[in-house]
Amino acid sequence: MRLASLSAKVRQAIDWRLPVTAAILSAAFLPILWSVISSLKAESLPEMLGMLHGPFLGALRRSLILMTAVVAGSLAVGWPGGTLLGLVEFPGRRVLLASLAVPLFTPSFLWAIGLSSFRPFLAYRHQWWLDGFPGAFLTGVVQTFPLVVFAALLGARTLPASLLEAAQLAGGFWGFFKASSRFSLPAGLGASVLGGVLALADPGPAQIMGYHGIASEILIAFSARYDAGLAARKALLMTMVLLPVVLAVSWKVSLWSEARLLGREMRKANRRFEGILPAVTVLGFVFIYVALLSPALVGLTRPLKGAQTADALQYGLTVLKQSAGTTLRYGFTAAVVATVLGIVLSLTCGRCHPFRLTVLLFSFLVLSLPPSLHALGFAGMAAQLPKSFDWFMRGGNAVGIAFGLRLSPIPALFCLRAWSVMPESCHQVAVLHGVPAFQYLWRVALPQLAPAMAGSLLLVALVSIADVSSTLLLLPPGAGTFTSRIFGVIDNASERILSGLCVVYVLSGFILVGFFAIVEALWRRRLGGSR
Amino acid sequence: MIGPNQLETARLESCPQRERVPAQTQSLTRKWSRGALLAGLFLVGCNRRESEQQSRVHSDVVVYSSVDDAYARPLCERFSQVTKIKVRLVLDTEETKSTGLLNRLIAEKTRPQADVFWSGDPVRAAVLQRKGISAPYLSPQARGLPAGISDPQGQFTAFSARMRVIIFNQKLLEGKKAPASIFDLIAPRFRGKACLANPLFGTTSMHAAALFQVLGQEKAKEFFQRLTENKVKMLSSNGEVRRRVVAGDFEIGLTDSDDANVALKEGAPIGFVLPDQDGMGTLLVPNAVVLIAGGPNAENAKRFIDFLLSPESEQWLAESEAAQMALRGEIAPPKFFGRPLGEIRLMKADVAPMAAQLEELAQGFLEEWVQQQMGLAAERRPSR
Numbered sequence: 052m053r054l055a056s057l058s059a060k061v062r063q064a065i066d067w068r069l070p071v072t073a074a075i076l077s078a079a080f081l082p083i084l085w086s087v088i089s090s091l092k093a094e095s096l097p098e099m100l101g102m103l104h105g106p107f108l109g110a111l112r113r114s115l116i117l118m119t120a121v122v123a124g125s126l127a128v129g130w131p132g133g134t135l136l137g138l139v140e141f142p143g144r145r146v147l148l149a150s151l152a153v154p155l156f157t158p159s160f161l162w163a164i165g166l167s168s169f170r171p172f173l174a175y176r177h178q179w180w181l182d183g184f185p186g187a188f189l190t191g192v193v194q195t196f197p198l199v200v201f202a203a204l205l206g207a208r209t210l211p212a213s214l215l216e217a218a219q220l221a222g223g224f225w226g227f228f229k230a231s232s233r234f235s236l237p238a239g240l241g242a243s244v245l246g247g248v249l250a251l252a253d254p255g256p257a258q259i260m261g262y263h264g265i266a267s268e269i270l271i272a273f274s275a276r277y278d279a280g281l282a283a284r285k286a287l288l289m290t291m292v293l294l295p296v297v298l299a300v301s302w303k304v305s306l307w308s309e310a311r312l313l314g315r316e317m318r319k320a321n322r323r324f325e326g327i328l329p330a331v332t333v334l335g336f337v338f339i340y341v342a343l344l345s346p347a348l349v350g351l352t353r354p355l356k357g358a359q360t361a362d363a364l365q366y367g368l369t370v371l372k373q374s375a376g377t378t379l380r381y382g383f384t385a386a387v388v389a390t391v392l393g394i395v396l397s398l399t400c401g402r403c404h405p406f407r408l409t410v411l412l413f414s415f416l417v418l419s420l421p422p423s424l425h426a427l428g429f430a431g432m433a434a435q436l437p438k439s440f441d442w443f444m445r446g447g448n449a450v451g452i453a454f455g456l457r458l459s460p461i462p463a464l465f466c467l468r469a470w471s472v473m474p475e476s477c478h479q480v481a482v483l484h485g486v487p488a489f490q491y492l493w494r495v496a497l498p499q500l501a502p503a504m505a506g507s508l509l510l511v512a513l514v515s516i517a518d519v520s521s522t523l524l525l526l527p528p529g530a531g532t533f534t535s536r537i538f539g540v541i542d543n544a545s546e547r548i549l550s551g552l553c554v555v556y557v558l559s560g561f562i563l564v565g566f567f568a569i570v571e572a573l574w575r576r577r578l579g580g581s582r
Numbered sequence: 583m584i585g586p587n588q589l590e591t592a593r594l595e596s597c598p599q600r601e602r603v604p605a606q607t608q609s610l611t612r613k614w615s616r617g618a619l620l621a622g623l624f625l626v627g628c629n630r631r632e633s634e635q636q637s638r639v640h641s642d643v644v645v646y647s648s649v650d651d652a653y654a655r656p657l658c659e660r661f662s663q664v665t666k667i668k669v670r671l672v673l674d675t676e677e678t679k680s681t682g683l684l685n686r687l688i689a690e691k692t693r694p695q696a697d698v699f700w701s702g703d704p705v706r707a708a709v710l711q712r713k714g715i716s717a718p719y720l721s722p723q724a725r726g727l728p729a730g731i732s733d734p735q736g737q738f739t740a741f742s743a744r745m746r747v748i749i750f751n752q753k754l755l756e757g758k759k760a761p762a763s764i765f766d767l768i769a770p771r772f773r774g775k776a777c778l779a780n781p782l783f784g785t786t787s788m789h790a791a792a793l794f795q796v797l798g799q800e801k802a803k804e805f806f807q808r809l810t811e812n813k814v815k816m817l818s819s820n821g822e823v824r825r826r827v828v829a830g831d832f833e834i835g836l837t838d839s840d841d842a843n844v845a846l847k848e849g850a851p852i853g854f855v856l857p858d859q860d861g862m863g864t865l866l867v868p869n870a871v872v873l874i875a876g877g878p879n880a881e882n883a884k885r886f887i888d889f890l891l892s893p894e895s896e897q898w899l900a901e902s903e904a905a906q907m908a909l910r911g912e913i914a915p916p917k918f919f920g921r922p923l924g925e926i927r928l929m930k931a932d933v934a935p936m937a938a939q940l941e942e943l944a945q946g947f948l949e950e951w952v953q954q955q956m957g958l959a960a961e962r963r964p965s966r
Contacts, residue, residue, distance in 0.1 A: 106953050167822070167825070168825065168829075170826075170829060170831060171829045171830070175831065178831070258780075258818045259818045259822065261816070261817070261818070261956065262956075263952075263953065263956035267956075271782055271944070271949065271952075273682065273685055274682050274684075274685070274782075274783055275782035275783060275787065275944040275949075276941060276944050276945060277684055277685060277688060277709055277713070277941075279685055279688065279689065354848075423685075427685060427686070427689050430686055430689040430690055431689040431690075433690075434689060434690045434691065434692040434693045434694075435692055435693075438693070445695065523672070523674055523682075523683065523686070524683075524685070524686045524689075526672055527670075528644040528645075528646075528670035528671065528672050528695060528696070529642075529644075529668075529669075529670030529671060529672075531673075535673070536651065538674075539650065539651035539673040539674075540650060540651045540652060541821060542650055542819065542820070542821045542841075543650040543652060543653075543821065543840050543841065543844055544650065544651070544652055544844070545844055545847065545848050546825070546848060547848065548652075
């Protein structure tokens with residue numbers, strides 16, 4: 052009887068899940084689809100096949116090499132680092148975590164310019180380290196490894212205490228660390244692939260460093276030929292080539308996540324360690340972290356010396372005052388839209404494996420396509436719609452809405468993972484007692500998803516604030532975000548002004564993230580202890 | 583139907599000890615939800631208000647510009663002060679890291695938001711003309727501007743100009759002869775010591791198209807080939823050329839006059855020359871202003887164009903840090919150039935056909951050349 056009731060529930064769930072999942076995925080994909088469809092002609096297929104010649108394939112190969120290297124590099128630094136930060140409590144841990152968010156909200160072209168400006172500190176024969184592949188790789192790793200750190204940290208924080216205590220008893224700190232690392236690997240790998248895909252789709256650093264990948268090919272179609280259709284077709288071709296790789300990784304990570312993370316004991320292990328080994332490993336990670344970030348930061352701040360430094364900083368503060376409201380508003384809107392869509396997606400998928408896999412696949416697809424393509428599709432749709440839609444498609448929140456749609460896969464991934472670690476027993480009890488679905492979601496599921504929601508809100512806000520190319524295409528006339536203002540002066544403003552802007556941007560972002568970290572700490576304290 | 587208390591009991595009984603959701607969490611969730619709802623309503627309100635502001639068409643003009651913030655914004659503010667018409671500005675740069683406003687204009691062609699496009703060079707304006715996005719407007723303020731550079735039907739009008747210059751690092755060239763021609767880039771003495779920006783983008787692309795026009799196909803191709811042989815480094819942008827020459831990574835670089843001016847203002851140890859004064863001349867890169875067809879505020883757009891083309895605006899651009907050369911002979915040249923426009927030998931390149939020429943080059947020779955520079959030559963198919 053009970054089983055029959057459960058089966059009916061499942062059937063009912065599939066009935067509404069499918070259209071809801073399809074609707075959200077379509078909404079996220081629609082602007083890209085618009086760009087692609089409006090660019091397709093009768094002769095498009097032969098033309099696309101014709102593109103598959105030497106330079107295109109060469110660029111694709113280079114992009115795949117870069118992506119693989121970024122995935123490997125960021126995983127090598129971020130996975131153990133994140134696991135360590137998830138396991139060991141030490142003074143200044145929260146400050147370190149807040150500072151790790153800096154690369155996420157700083158536009159990639161600034162890191163590339165920073166690295167490029169670091170050249171004078173190196174002898175000419177060593178400057179190749181910042182050219183071509185090494186430069187693009189370094190920029191990619193700097194931007195991706197914090198994502199891996201946070202993902203691995205979250206993975207390590209949800210480990211079953213009994214397992215860890217057993218590992219600790221058997222192998223001491225190393226045993227504890229190794230056992231934790233195995234659990235945080237899927238999350239770390241997923242994040243590194245995500246970062247690698249984002250690095251592959253970003254033309255800025257590659258252009259600055261002189262590494263001609265597929266993103267540069269697409270940029271040439273956009274900015275040298277002014278042919279968005281050609282860019283769309285190239286992007287489509289790239290996606291078709293990438294699809295098997297993305298599919299394989301999504302499948303593996305999905306299976307791995309389920310095998311490792313589903314329903315288990317949630318008691319937390321003791322995270323206070325005595326002895327020199329934990330301290331040395333933490334110091335080692337901090338050293339690598341500083342070594343990775345400092346060249347770009349030193350390069351960016353190098354021109355700030357002499358009497359005009361105060362003027363440059365003053366200019367930065369003026370721009371901050373003028374653009375902070377708009378920047379935060381767009382970030383907030385993007386975060387809310389993406390997180391709401393992500394939660395709904397994760398709820399519709401639940402524990403249904405085909406659904407989860409579909410969402411994972413679409414997530415990587417949407418994120419791997421160039422942001423400009425999405426933004427241009429959005430702008431093109433807005434131009435075709437009647438004027439009465441302008442408040443939605445061209446108003447102040449259009450930037451946030453477009454970002455929210457494109458980045459909705461990020462919260463979806465976060466919430467899918469959070470949903471999978473919720474004990475299934477909760478759900479079964481609710482079903483057995485006939486608890487209304489909405490009540491169950493409101494009182495049981497959402498509080499459990501809260502940390503993932505908070506994390507994705509922050510991450511989407513940071514990533515969308517850092518983006519420039521989409522913002523420029525969607526920004527309502529007269530408005531300006533901080534990053535678009537920086538972009539507006541990079542070509543001709545003095546180095547000092549650019550440095551002043553960068554310093555103010557990074558510091559204000561750091562303060563903002565620090566504020567969130569403090570609020571989060573107070574919230575946890577109010578709930579009675581660390582999670 | 584079970585009550586809330588039974589639900590709570592059932593839920594707590596079903597979960598292990600540490601899985602329980604504290605009551606405070608639920609209370610906080612409720613508070614956060616209310617907060618999120620209020621914030622959502624606020625955002626919708628803001629959006630509607632902004633949309634209403636956008637529909638107040640008579641007091642605004644929407645300007646898209648690829649000119650730098652530092653020069654475009656103050657001039658727009660001056661216009662607003664004089665006319666009480668608010669300028670709503672969207673800025674881009676010539677840097678090659680974004681898709682660019684031109685693509686936005688193309689995407690918005692059906693129902694444009696922009697009234698005016700203020701381009702840093704006339705080629706982008708000519709592209710808009712080719713795509714049917716510009717509308718003709720012959721401004722009365724254009725009197726006194728040389729006719730040959732602008733479109734005769736008024737699809738775009740050129741005014742204040744930059745020039746393509748060669749900058750050099752004075753410390754590295756101390757005691758040596760300064761470059762005098764763009765052909766010095768292929769001179770053996772600068773082998774591996776010269777740089778230029780990617781010729782597929784920005785003013786460097788215009789320069790490339792001008793070279794093809796003035797030198798002819800064969801000589802231009804040979805010039806580019808010899809750039810490769812002389813190990814001239816291709817960088818991402820003119821700004822990067824300036825940075826690398828100032829840093830001493832290269833002795834000379836081909837860039838824009840405003841880049842040279844910025845470096846000199848910062849006290850960088852560089853010098854510059856207007857190339858080919860004894861030969862084919864220096865390339866003039868004027869600004870160009872375009873009236874967008876079907877823009878929402880056509881009358882205000884015309885007033886803005888009139889303002890930009892006025893002698894006062896040219897004067898302001900000449901005196902500001904932009905150091906742009908006025909095209910009207912009666913306006914004093916910026917100190918940076920040291921001589922009036924009439925005394926400078928200019929390249930005799932026709933702007934109007936450049937857009938088509940550039941499009942052809944971008945999918946032909948220049949694309950191949952860039953790929954060659956990026957080390958993709960070996961991957962290229964045998965012939966095109």
